[in-house]
Amino acid sequence: MLDGTQILGLIAGVFTTAAVVPQIWKAWKxxxxxxxxPGMFFVLITGLCLWVIYGVIQKDIPIIATNGLAFMLNSFMIFLIYRYREKD
Amino acid sequence: MLDGTQILGLIAGVFTTAAVVPQIWKAWKxxxxxxxxPGMFFVLITGLCLWVIYGVIQKDIPIIATNGLAFMLNSFMIFLIYRYREKD
Incomplete structure (x- = not known):
């Protein structure tokens, strides 16, 4: 069972993982x-990728899951940046 | 002393904490x-604030330090968003 602190960590992880969703929605619309x-998202996915490796070494499923999902969401945002950027 | 895995976690934390810096720089310039x-940064600082509380409960200095710094950087980005947004 999860104790109160673990639930707090889980809620914190949901917020930091989901943060990019309003930005994806805005770019899409x-x-x-x-x-x-773009630099922000490249630095971010580098860090998220390192967190996933860290989670694999530590056999820590919540770290792998939240950072893996965040990696995918932020990679999709990079795709949108290059899809919609103004051609010079 | 830090072992290899702890150093990896530290590097990962530096990347995810510093990610907003290129965005601050771009907005500033x-x-x-x-x-x-703005929604992205509000969801993010909510999550970062919860991570700091989690770190305080767990007495985990790296979690407090990295998320506290990220909280300040992302709050500054929110300040820039409201400073520079187009008046309608």
């Missing part, structure tokens, strides 16, 4: 991404 | 933030 930094 | 989702 407006097709405007010029003010969004 | 261009003064354009209209395509950036």
């Amino acid at each position: 407006t097709k405007e991404v010029d003010d969004v930094s | 261009t003064k354009e933030v209209d395509d950036v989702s």
Whole structure:
């Protein structure tokens, strides 16, 4: 069973993992991404990938699951940035 | 002393904490933030705040430090979004 602290950690993880969803939604709806930094998402997925490796070494399923999902969501945001960016 | 896995976790934390810096830099330089989702940063700082509380309960200094710093950086990004957003 999960204790109160573990539930708090789980809720915290849901928030930090889901944070990119409003940005994906905004980019999808407006097709405007010029003010969004691709650098932010590249640094982020690098870190998330390292967290997944860390989770695999530690055999920590919640770390693998939350960071793996965040990796996929943020990679999709990078795809949207390159799909919708203004051609110069 | 830190072992290899702890160092990996530390590097992962540096990346996920520092990710917002390129976005802050871009917003600061261009003064354009209209395509950036404020919702993303509000969900993110909510989660980061919960992680800090989790770290305090667990007496885990790295969790408090990395999430506390990320909380401050992402709060500053929210400040920039409201400073530079287009007046309608």
